[in-house]
Amino acid sequence: MASNAPVGKPTDMSSPRLPKVAGIDSTVPAPPHTVAPLPGVPSAATPSDAALPPGVLIQDRLASWVSDLTTLHELTERLIKTDSLDGALREMLGAGAALVGARRGMAVLEPADGLGPTSTIGLGLAHADLGTIETVPRGSGSYGRLLDGLPEADLPGAGLPDADPPGAGLPGNSPTPPRRPARVPEPIAIRDVRTEEGLDPRHREVAARLGYAASYALPLATEEAGRLGAAVWLYDEPAEPDERRRHLIGLYGRFATEHLARLLQVERARARVATVAEELLPSRLPRVPGVRLAVRHLTGPQGGGDWYDALPLPEGALGLAVGSVYGTGPSALAAMGRLRASLRAYAVMEGEDPVAVLSDLELLLRLTEPARSATALFAYAEPAQRRIVLAGAGHAPPLVVGDHRTEFVETSLSAPLGMLTCWEAPSVELSPAPGETVLLYTDGLLRRTGDATDRAFARLHAAAASVPRADRSDPGAVADHVLRTLLPGGLDPAVEGEDVVLLAARFE
Structure with a gap:
């Protein structure tokens, strides 16, 4: 064991030494990201440094910086x-x-x-x-x-020209003054x-x-x-x-x-x-005898093109619509606003025929925005007779919720607007019983669940069927229960760009 004993000064030999390179000072300067060592670590100015081996102080300093x-x-x-x-x-x-x-x-x-x-x-x-x-x-x-x-004059760009003066920086002219930092x-x-x-x-x-x-x-x-x-x-x-x-x-x-x-x-x-989207949608729902309305609109961070509408029509009728424009951001919002405004005009002129309303809307979309497609559902309701005639273009079917049934409305399969040369699909008529609520919704409600389409439909049906009997008289309570049950954590953050619209109409 004696033959393995260290020779000379063990501390000096085991201390890390920086290589000597010509023209480079091996002294380690204090890095700019730390100004003082940890408490208890002696500084270079203390007399005890003379008794410390040269590598110990460097190691302690490095340990402090690394920490x-x-x-x-x-x-x-x-x-x-x-x-x-x-x-x-x-x-x-x-x-x-x-x-x-x-x-x-x-x-x-x-x-x-x-x-x-x-x-x-x-x-x-x-x-x-x-x-x-x-x-x-x-x-x-x-x-x-x-x-x-921090006065206003010291903010970035405050008091400085928005653009360089003409000729600034050219030979013979004064150089552009540098911008002062805040x-x-x-x-x-x-x-x-x-x-x-x-x-x-x-x-x-x-x-x-x-x-x-x-x-x-x-x-x-x-x-x-x-x-x-x-x-x-x-x-x-x-x-x-x-x-x-x-x-x-x-x-x-x-x-x-x-x-x-x-x-x-x-x-x-x-x-x-969110402000633009809200301004493009109805500020309030109309009051029409024989029906009570409620709507829930959830917008994602990027803002989608989902929309809804409810407008009174002649002879006590009511037009209900939901739709979705493909895409996100300002362009989708602008297209949504144009589409909704056009549908309102067509609904006033020929609302009794939902197929004609959507046909006109499809023609307008194909002529003005040929690269864009959209889904839409329009329903012409006569609350006094509890009669609804509706047509859908690539849209999910409505859901009827009542004391004795919870079922989807059977609609014909149709392509979205803008996908075919000429769109037309047959309409569907239904008669909700007194006290039943018809739910119109956009595809975002299904996609935000993160499930496959068939499972999302099954979950929506189960959520609507589980509405407490005491809440079924209030369309807002029905919509809230469906959303809480279907999306317990709110909008799924993994599914971007999908808004959620849920329009509930309860017939008296």
Whole structure:
């Protein structure tokens, strides 16, 4: 065993050494992503460094950097999985609390452009606590100073020309002035609320009531995204994060801000699509004697082309329609609006003949939009006689729900509009009994289940048959029960671009 003993200085020999390369200094510089080692690790300026072997300090520093990078990687991975603003704010609050060593906090989303949305999220704070904090004068609170400390002139592009002046950059002309980046305010640390100078008395009163003694506020702002909001973490005792924690929360905060900016764009796009879709659909359902109506319309993130309509016709009649335009996005919404407006006109002129209405609609679609197809179902109802005449073009059959039956209406098989040179299919007549509800729906209701077509139809039939007897007198309750039973988790996120329309008509 003695022959295997190390020779010389074991520590020096086992210490990692950087290769010597001509022209390259082997000294390891401090990386830009960390400004201080973990607590307990001696720094290069301490006298104890002289007694440490050269490789030990490097290893400890590297271990500290690797630990910080691993922590940031794990936290950002969790943040990037969030797909909503509220979810991202809550995840950011929890991760930030761990990084700065706090227990409670709040995040305020308030984009500087004023276009919204705005919200306030709390961590370890009840809704009443958030309301109490908001009673602090805005100029005294940390988050208020951050939100108001970024003037409009410092936002990206503010006060700068939208385009370069004519001739800018050409020889002999003045160069184009560079655009100034947005100014990002510095974080605000209040080590002790009781002794901090310049605080409003109300601030100290609220802090004493909620039991926090210090705070650290971080702006949710970057040069590219501008100001989106602010986050504040609250300490139970006087404290403030050290330099290392500030650096880590700063890196994480910049990443979180960019992620929030992306989610904000998506949220605004969804809101615009939903607004356009709602404006293209009826604002209210008509009241016609002998029938009660209810509708449920669920829109996916991309916005589909599903639509519905209910319009009074001469002699007490009622026109009911549902349809779907293939495609998603603004173009599908625009086509849906044109198709619905055209069907209303044809229904007023010749609503007694649903086949003629759909034939005219198919001709219009083929002439004006030959590359697009759509499904549609139009029903001409006479509530006084409880008589319905309907025709469908590639559309799912209606479902009749009553005390004594739950069955699909047998309609003829027909191609969607725009698929044939000339569309025409026979109509179907039915007479719902008093108290029965007729359900008209779009294909999205079936596709959103994620099941095969035959199984989706079977599930729809079972959902309608299971409507409680007490709810069958209310068409809205019937529609709600069917949706809850068929789509218990809401719209299936795995099926994109499919809206859901469910129109219920109960005949008295």
